[in-house]
Amino acid sequence: MPAKTEIQIIDEGHAIAIALPNGTKQRFHAVWLRDNAWDETTRAPGNSQRLITLGDIPVDTRISAAEFEAGMLHLTFQPENRTIIYDPNWLAGHGYDGNQSKASGWTAPDIKTWDxxxxxxxxxxxxxxxxxxxxxxxxxxxxxxxxxxxxxxxxxxxxxxxxxxxxxxxxxxxxxxxxxxxxxxxxxxxxxxxxxxxxxxxxxxxxxxxxxxxxxxxxxxxxxxxxxxxxxxxxxxxxxxxxxxxxxxxxxxxxxxxxxxxxxxxxxxxxxxxxxxxxxxxxxxxxxxxxxxxxxxxxxxxxxxxxxxxxxxxxxxxxxxxxxxxxxxxxxxxxxxxxxxxxxxxxxxxxxxxxxxxxxxxxxxxxxxxxxxxxxxxxxxxx
CATH class of the missing domain: 3.60.130.10 (Clavaminate synthase-like)
Structure with a gap:
C-alpha cells in the first residue's frame, strides 16, 4: 500500500496527486472526489444511489488533509470540515488522469470485431x-x-x-x-x-x-x-x-x-x-x-x-x-x-x-x- 508521503495535495487543495495500488499515479479533483463519495450520507446503503445533488456540494470544495490509515484513504474536505474514506482500489479502477483522445471509430475493450x-x-x-x-x-x-x-x-x-x-x-x-x-x-x-x-x-x-x-x-x-x-x-x-x-x-x-x-x-x-x-x-x-x-x-x-x-x-x-x-x-x-x-x-x-x-x-x-x-x-x- 502506498505510504503517506505518496499523497500530495495540489492546486491549493482543489486536487490531490496519489500513487495507487495498480502502480499508476493519478490526479483527482476535489469536487470529483466529493461527488463520488460512498459514505452513508452521500449514497443510499441499500441501492448505492446518490442522495445529494451537485448543488449540495460547496463550489469552493477543497481538500485540507489526506492520509492513509488501515489501507484506506482518508480525505478531509473544506468548507464542510468532513473526513470521508475512499478505497484506493476503487480509485485505481476509476482514474481519469491521462486519458488520451482516441482515433475516431474506436471500440470498447469488451468488443471484438470479426469476419x-x-x-x-x-x-x-x-x-x-x-x-x-x-x-x-x-x-x-x-x-x-x-x-x-x-x-x-x-x-x-x-x-x-x-x-x-x-x-x-x-x-x-x-x-x-x-x-x-x-x-x-x-x-x-x-x-x-x-x-x-x-x-x-x-x-x-x-x-x-x-x-x-x-x-x-x-x-x-x-x-x-x-x-x-x-x-x-x-x-x-x-x-x-x-x-x-x-x-x-x-x-x-x-x-x-x-x-x-x-x-x-x-x-x-x-x-x-x-x-x-x-x-x-x-x-x-x-x-x-x-x-x-x-x-x-x-x-x-x-x-x-x-x-x-x-x-x-x-x-x-x-x-x-x-x-x-x-x-x-x-x-x-x-x-x-x-x-x-x-x-x-x-x-x-x-x-x-x-x-x-x-x-x-x-x-x-x-x-x-x-x-x-x-x-x-x-x-x-x-x-
Missing part, C-alpha cells in the same frame, strides 16, 4: 445448460456481448419458445409487429422478410428511435432448400471503410440518413440517424443499414453528396463481401440472437419446396448486459 474467420468460434450455448447453469449462461452472454451475436441449440420445438430465450436475460420489446412475428412465406406480404427472396445483410427497424437493440430468431421448421442465415459484423465493416476511405467514413458518421416504414395500415415510422454512429468521444456505438427502409437522404450538402454516396456504396460492398459473413443453417429448436445496433443479419433465398418457419422477436440489450454484469459481480465477490 468470416469467426465461423469456428461462434458463441454457442445449449438451451438446457444456459437455463439451468448460471456459469453456462454467463459464458454465453459474454460471447454475445463480445461478438454481438450468439446461437442456442437444443431448445424446444414449439411455438413461442423464443420467449424462453428472452427470459434468460430480460424482456420482450413489443412493436407494431406484435410481441413476436412469423418468418415464413406469405401471399401479399407486408414485409419482404415474409417471402422466399434473399435479403441483403441489414439491421432491423432502422426507422425506429430507439431501434430494438436485440433480435431473436427461433427455428421451428427448416426443410426448404437454401435459406441459410448470415451475420456480418457492422463494426468490422465500418473499420474497413475507415481504413480504406477515411473521408467516406467521416461523411457517413457526420450526416444523418433518413429511414422510413409505412407498410402496414396505421403505421408510419421515421428516424433520422447516421448510418455509422459515434459517441462524442469517437467511440463506435451503432450501425443502421437497411436498403429496404432507407428514405431519400436530404441532410447531405450538394458538395458532399457524391462522396457520401460513394462511401455508402462502398460500405454496402464491404457488407456483401463473402469474406465478412458467417453463415449457418438453423435446425428446429435452434435460435440465434444479434445485437441489432451492431451486427447485420441476412438470409439466402430459398425454394418453395419443403417448409421454413422461424419466429422472431425483439428485446433490449440493457437487460442482457445487466444480467451478465450481475453474474460477473457475484463471481468477483465469491472469488
Amino acid at each position: 468470416a474467420g469467426l465461423n469456428a468460434s461462434i458463441p454457442i450455448g445449449d438451451f438446457g445448460a444456459v437455463s439451468r447453469s448460471q456459469e453456462a449462461l454467463r459464458d454465453w452472454l459474454y460471447g454475445v456481448r463480445r461478438y454481438g451475436f450468439g446461437k442456442l441449440t437444443g431448445g424446444p420445438v414449439e411455438s413461442g419458445a423464443l420467449f424462453k430465450v428472452a427470459e434468460l436475460f430480460g424482456y420482450i420489446r413489443e412493436t407494431n409487429y406484435g410481441k413476436h412475428f412469423e418468418v415464413r412465406t406469405e401471399v401479399n406480404p407486408s414485409n419482404l422478410a415474409y417471402t422466399g427472396l434473399g435479403l441483403q445483410a441489414h439491421t432491423d427497424n432502422p426507422y425506429r428511435d430507439p431501434v430494438p437493440t436485440l433480435q431473436i430468431l427461433y427455428c421451428l421448421e427448416n426443410s426448404a432448400q437454401g435459406g441459410e442465415n448470415m451475420v456480418v459484423d457492422g463494426f468490422r465493416a465500418a473499420e474497413r471503410l475507415r481504413e480504406e476511405n477515411p473521408r467516406g467514413f467521416e461523411l457517413l458518421t457526420r450526416y444523418c440518413a433518413n429511414f422510413e416504414y409505412s407498410g402496414s395500415a396505421g403505421v408510419c415510422l421515421r428516424s433520422r440517424r447516421p448510418m455509422i454512429e459515434l459517441a462524442p468521444d469517437g467511440e463506435l456505438v451503432g450501425i443502421r443499414f437497411n436498403n429496404r427502409s432507407t428514405a431519400a437522404i436530404t441532410d447531405v450538402p450538394y458538395e458532399d453528396m457524391a462522396d457520401y454516396y460513394a462511401a455508402y456504396r462502398r460500405l454496402g460492398e464491404i457488407i456483401d463481401d463473402t469474406s465478412m459473413e458467417v453463415t449457418f443453417k438453423l435446425a428446429p429448436g435452434e435460435s440465434f440472437i444479434v445485437d441489432n445496433t451492431r451486427v447485420l443479419h441476412a438470409r439466402k433465398g430459398y425454394s418453395g419446396a419443403g417448409s421454413r418457419w422461424l419466429q422472431g422477436c425483439y428485446a433490449d440489450k440493457d437487460g442482457l448486459l445487466s444480467t451478465l454484469s450481475a453474474i460477473e459481480l457475484q463471481d468477483r465477490k465469491a472469488a
Whole structure:
C-alpha cells in the first residue's frame, strides 16, 4: 500500500496527486472526489444511489488533509470540515488522469470485431445448460456481448419458445409487429422478410428511435432448400471503410440518413440517424443499414453528396463481401440472437419446396448486459 508521503495535495487543495495500488499515479479533483463519495450520507446503503445533488456540494470544495490509515484513504474536505474514506482500489479502477483522445471509430475493450474467420468460434450455448447453469449462461452472454451475436441449440420445438430465450436475460420489446412475428412465406406480404427472396445483410427497424437493440430468431421448421442465415459484423465493416476511405467514413458518421416504414395500415415510422454512429468521444456505438427502409437522404450538402454516396456504396460492398459473413443453417429448436445496433443479419433465398418457419422477436440489450454484469459481480465477490 502506498505510504503517506505518496499523497500530495495540489492546486491549493482543489486536487490531490496519489500513487495507487495498480502502480499508476493519478490526479483527482476535489469536487470529483466529493461527488463520488460512498459514505452513508452521500449514497443510499441499500441501492448505492446518490442522495445529494451537485448543488449540495460547496463550489469552493477543497481538500485540507489526506492520509492513509488501515489501507484506506482518508480525505478531509473544506468548507464542510468532513473526513470521508475512499478505497484506493476503487480509485485505481476509476482514474481519469491521462486519458488520451482516441482515433475516431474506436471500440470498447469488451468488443471484438470479426469476419468470416469467426465461423469456428461462434458463441454457442445449449438451451438446457444456459437455463439451468448460471456459469453456462454467463459464458454465453459474454460471447454475445463480445461478438454481438450468439446461437442456442437444443431448445424446444414449439411455438413461442423464443420467449424462453428472452427470459434468460430480460424482456420482450413489443412493436407494431406484435410481441413476436412469423418468418415464413406469405401471399401479399407486408414485409419482404415474409417471402422466399434473399435479403441483403441489414439491421432491423432502422426507422425506429430507439431501434430494438436485440433480435431473436427461433427455428421451428427448416426443410426448404437454401435459406441459410448470415451475420456480418457492422463494426468490422465500418473499420474497413475507415481504413480504406477515411473521408467516406467521416461523411457517413457526420450526416444523418433518413429511414422510413409505412407498410402496414396505421403505421408510419421515421428516424433520422447516421448510418455509422459515434459517441462524442469517437467511440463506435451503432450501425443502421437497411436498403429496404432507407428514405431519400436530404441532410447531405450538394458538395458532399457524391462522396457520401460513394462511401455508402462502398460500405454496402464491404457488407456483401463473402469474406465478412458467417453463415449457418438453423435446425428446429435452434435460435440465434444479434445485437441489432451492431451486427447485420441476412438470409439466402430459398425454394418453395419443403417448409421454413422461424419466429422472431425483439428485446433490449440493457437487460442482457445487466444480467451478465450481475453474474460477473457475484463471481468477483465469491472469488
